Amino acid sequence: MTFKIKILPDFVVNKIAAGEVVERPVSVVKELIENSVDADSNKIDIHIRGGGKNEIIVVDNGLGILEDDLLLSVRRHATSKILNENLTNISTLGFRGEALSSISSVSDFFLSTNSNNNSLGFEINLTAGKLKSNKPINKVRGTTIKVKNLFFNIPARLKFLKSDNYEALLIKRIVQKFSLSFLDIEFNLFIDDKKTFQSPAIKEKSWDEKLLLRSTKVLGEECLDNSIKISEKSEKFLIRGLLGIPTFNFSNSNNIFFFVNNRIVSDKSITSIIRVAYRDFLTHDRFPQLVLFVDCSSSEVDINVHPMKHEVRFRDLQSLKSLIINSIKKNLEKTNHLASSINSKKAINQFIFNEEAQEKIFLKEKKIKSSQFESKYSDHKKNYDAHVNSQYPLGFAKTQLHDTYIISENKKGIVITDQHAAHERIVYEKLKKDYYGNEIKRQILLIPAIIELDNLVVKNIEKTIKIAHQYGVKIEIFGNNSIIVREIPVILGNCNIKEFVLDLIDELVETSNIDSLEEKINKVCSSMACHGSIRAGRNMEVDEMNDLLRRMEDTPFSGQCNHGRPTYVELKLNDIEKLFGRK
Ligand SMILES: Nc1ncnc2c1ncn2[C@@H]1O[C@H](COP(=O)(O)OP(=O)(O)O)[C@@H](O)[C@H]1O
Ligand SMILES: [Mg+2]
Incomplete structure (x- = not known):
């Protein structure tokens, strides 16, 4: 059986288009704000109820719509925004002429506007795309659009929406985004009558x-x-x-x-x-x-x-x-070595919420007169300024704690460094830099390391050996069941050679499927760096610690290890003083 082809009536076309343009309340808010921005408004107020499902109102103080254009504005593909045929050079946010027709076809829709400086405006009301009223009203310049009962005529769409709170959250986020992008426009968002976000207009600043x-x-x-x-x-x-x-x-x-x-x-x-x-x-x-x-x-x-x-x-x-x-x-x-302040703050909070310690601090403090404090403090400060060179942001190592953390003093306070994480970053950056510069320094092993392997692995290892060579590791096949390691990069120092080489081989095999050369190199260097780094739990001399701190200052990205964890936290003197109730 065949059916005759017919053109869909307008109200059906609009409803279909609406499905594409307005997915949920936030899409309505976005389209309406875009129109207000395009109309040169400098203040846009948004009110929503029930996550925007019950009501969305957008009020602007822009150019308004001419009386003659009022009914056109809700027609599909009707736009006042200047375009050329190729849809190039679009300078407005809107250009498709679809939003108002779509929104008004799936809601109870009120548009009031005034494009003059008098108080005579006009209002139209459409329900599910059908015109219900068109009348003059009192209205200041600008446009107000009210969208009630969104999707009341598409129950399937309504069901797919989430809770009021969630829909409201999406709306808040989009308003915030607009406020970041249009710095000269004032935005106010009211959720169920409560002002939830505001960004006043900022004038005369860069x-x-x-x-x-x-x-x-x-x-x-x-x-x-x-x-x-x-x-x-x-x-x-x-x-x-x-x-x-x-x-x-x-x-x-x-x-x-x-x-x-x-x-x-x-x-x-x-x-x-x-x-x-x-x-x-x-x-x-x-x-x-x-x-x-x-x-x-x-x-x-x-x-x-x-x-x-x-x-x-x-x-x-x-x-x-x-x-x-x-x-x-x-x-x-x-x-460089900037670690997130949030980590230091977290650390401070740890101290602060250690109530027992805090009690003790305050009890002791009460016993000592504040004048004593002052003089001691200023003595200390003089010494401190003399000793600490402000050139070194990570300061001078004082001691190592738990064979894992370096404690140093800088101009602003104290720094606690995770020795393994920090060193790993340094080695990683150095390996990468040397790899790209083709200048990884190698050291010949006095006693070459022999490593036994499955003979199937040895048979297939030729290519891997070649690549390993680029990373400064010289391996030769040694009989059917073993390889011999003759050289490794200097920077890896006295790592466990066997563990290192086995890991490297694994890594090279694993990364052979990665297309991006850069990613490959990063991964291999990262795995190598892990082996060459000072382990947590190793005792270090002060000179060695200072050397590490100086190298961190010279290494890009040394504020975090290869996995994005911080390598050090800084406690500012100011914060320490707060902890002791001095400020
Ligand atoms: N807030 C507003 N202020 C002034 N004019 C508006 C406003 N909202 C809509 N209009 C007018 O209605 C027309 C249709 O709007 P819309 O359907 O969003 O399409 P588009 O923005 O793609 O042109 C716009 O081109 C504009 O002329
Ligand atoms: Mg638009």
């Missing part, structure tokens, strides 16, 4: 300053303490923003904020580029914090990829990718 202020609002002070500014340019792209240092990391990508020409982009390919940039500093299951803006000519990027416009295609993804990766690495290098 972009950098504004971004810092907004980021503090959105991410909190702590995040800023653990970020550095970035600004890098290539022929086609400008990237700028804030980079979280690796030790300040998270279990999901919610703290990655990425904008392309001010548009919020959540594109998997971008997240993966960022992860590549941080790969050396974070384990695969951790994510950094990042606020990154990419600016480029609009002809470099296609935003017409996804109905919700949160994916983009770059004409030259490769060059953007290398700019992002190189800039992130280069800038993280500047943080």
Whole structure:
């Protein structure tokens, strides 16, 4: 049986389109804010109820809609935004003319607007896409859109939504994202009548300053303490923003904020580029914090990829990718031995919440007069300033605790260093650098090490031996069942040669399937570094400790070990004084 082909009626087409454009309440909020931004508003208020399912209201003070355009605005593919046929050079956030028609076809929809400076405005009401009323009203300039009972006519979609709280959380996040991207616009979010987020407009400051202020609002002070500014340019792209240092990391990508020409982009390919940039500093299951803006000519990027416009295609993804990766690495290098402040804070809290110790401190303190304190303290301070050279951020080693931690004194306080983690980083960076420079220094073993292996392994080992040679390890086949190790890199010093070589062989076999040469090299060097590093539990002399600290200061990324854990924590004198109730 055949059926005649017919064109779907408008209300059905709109409902289908709505499924693509508005997935859930947050999509409505996003589209409405985009329209308000496009209308040059500088204040946007958002009110939601029941996670946006019951009601979403967006109020702006923008240009408004002309009376004649009012009914057009809710028609599908109706847009006032200037376009050329090729959809290139799109400078507005909207361009498809789909949002209002979609939203109004799946809700009880009210649009009131005034494009003049008088108080005469107009309001239309549509329910499930059908016009219910159109009347003049009193209204200040700007546009207010109210969306009630979203998806009331698509029960299947309604069922798929999550709890009110969760939907509200998604909305809060998107409002925060807009507030990071549009620094001159004031945003206020009210959830069930309660003001939950606000970002006042910031005037007369530089972009950098504004971004810092907004980021503090959105991410909190702590995040800023653990970020550095970035600004890098290539022929086609400008990237700028804030980079979280690796030790300040998270279990999901919610703290990655990425904008392309001010548009919020959540594109998997971008997240993966960022992860590549941080790969050396974070384990695969951790994510950094990042606020990154990419600016480029609009002809470099296609935003017409996804109905919700949160994916983009770059004409030259490769060059953007290398700019992002190189800039992130280069800038993280500047943080050198910067370990996240959060770790020191955690440590301080450990001290503070050790109540028993705290009791004792206070009891003793009461017995001693404060004047005694003062004089002792200033004596101490003089000595201290004389002895500590501010050139060395990690200070001078005083002692080693539990054969594992180096305690040193610097200008600002004391530093506790995890000797194994720190040394591992140093060895790793050195091995990598030498590998790339083709200058791994080798040492000939006075007594070559003979290692027995399964003869099947020995038969297949030729290729592995060649690669091992590039890493400074000279191995020869020695009979059917063994190999002989003649040289190893100097930096690995007196490691357990047998364990090291067996691990290296495993690693080389395992990494032979990895396509990325860089990743391969990183993995091999990382595994080698582990063997060459000072073990926890080894006693060290003061000179050796100082040597390690100096080398850390010279090594990029030494604030964290290869797995993103911090290599040291710093307790500032200021904080120590607080612990003792002196401040
Ligand atoms: N808040 C607003 N202020 C002024 N004009 C608006 C606003 N919201 C919508 N409009 C008008 O309605 C039109 C349709 O909006 P929409 O369906 O979102 O499509 P698009 O944003 O892609 O043009 C817009 O092009 C604009 O002219
Ligand atoms: Mg729009």
